[in-house]
Amino acid sequence: MKRIIRKLGNQRYKKLLAAVAGAAVISSAMMPGLPAAQAKSSADTPRQEHKSEDRRDDARAIRLGDPVRKVKENAATFGFNVSRDQFSLLSISRDSATVQVRSSGRTYKVDLKRGGHDWIITTIRGIGDSNHAATYVPASMFPDYTLSPAASxxxxxxxxxxxxxxxxxxxxxxxxxxxxxxxxxxxxxxxxxxxxxxxxxxxxxxxxxxxxxxxxxxxxxxxxxxxxxxxxxxxxxxxxxxxxxxxxxxxxxxxxxxxxxxxxxxxxxxxxxxxxxxxxxxxxxxxxxxxxxx
Known part of the structure; x- marks a missing residue:
């Protein structure tokens, strides 16, 4: 697999996903599997209003730091195109999230875990179909991706x-x-x-x-x-x-x-x-x- 990566050199990393599909096919069924909102009182006088937080999952994603935005920020590293591809949030919990990417007729699921205040991308999974084999590529295989974000x-x-x-x-x-x-x-x-x-x-x-x-x-x-x-x-x-x-x-x-x-x-x-x-x-x-x- 390392030999394949070196051979690709500066080619787009999307080709790495196709190369891994041929070198090591792993069924996705075997694998596992939100800017801070600033609250302000609407009163004209300095009186506080205390309201429950929005309980929708997408609102929670925004408060934690949006995992979709995290994937888009690193799209080029993984061979995706922000302007052309489609990104959507599939699931989110306290410690993990999954973002779906539709790219060039293929579907990918990007897994993330929570790292303190932010999200860390862990895996890019290519979903198998009649024309493509399922793939499983750890984010650590992409040399341009840093796993440990700086605290902010x-x-x-x-x-x-x-x-x-x-x-x-x-x-x-x-x-x-x-x-x-x-x-x-x-x-x-x-x-x-x-x-x-x-x-x-x-x-x-x-x-x-x-x-x-x-x-x-x-x-x-x-x-x-x-x-x-x-x-x-x-x-x-x-x-x-x-x-x-x-x-x-x-x-x-x-x-x-x-x-x-x-x-x-x-x-x-x-x-x-x-x-x-x-x-x-x-x-x-x-x-x-x-x-x-x-």
Missing amino acids: QLILYQNTNFDNWQWLDSTYTPGTAFGVLLVNPRLAGTTAEVPAAVTAQADSVDFNRQFLLYGSLRGVSGDGYGIALSKVVQTGNDFTVTVRTKSPQSAGTASQTDSWVLLDRSFLNFSDPVVITFVNPAGAVLSTLTLTGR
Whole structure:
């Protein structure tokens, strides 16, 4: 097989698929087998609206990084043509995806696995038909394809309505509390540790598909104070949550003492510890939580 690859030299890699079909035919039946959405409140005032994530598989694909886009970005490496060929998402789960490519009258299935924040192409399978044998070509056989993408940041949530919040009271520092909910606190018996407003919100969360991050101000009056989780960024298995606070800046404004964000549970990968760090807008660490296990 290596001899065939060297012989091809700079010819298009699509011919490699045909060469492998003649050199080693393997039945596909023997083989195994989503840009970050930035959420913003639609309110004109700095009031948060908390909505469940879209549960459609194609929406989840977009949040994780679109596997179809990943295949298109590497199309030339595998002998495909972005302008001429047809690309579609066949299936997607927490850890894997399959993209179908229709090219020059043939059908290929491109298998991908999740690698942190992105997708990694693992296999290109040519589907057998009356005129073509089934083929199975690992992506590692294509020398121009890099299996390990560099880590980058993925924005999971962002709300700019709180960008003008400031803490102007230099004589008073409020108490704060931060947490993450993977189960309903009523079922876990931890309601005493979770703010009442957050517990009430948790009743409407599907914890099989989502998890909840929250922050809380403690010991403040009911007039003009506020806390908001304004941004969540994922880098590999690390999450950074930006927290904004405000002291009273105008009379008659009700305090917002609790803030929460719902995220898709598929962002959590417990093969390694998950570290969630809450920071202020300047980057100073307010709290760090480490999650292990499922």
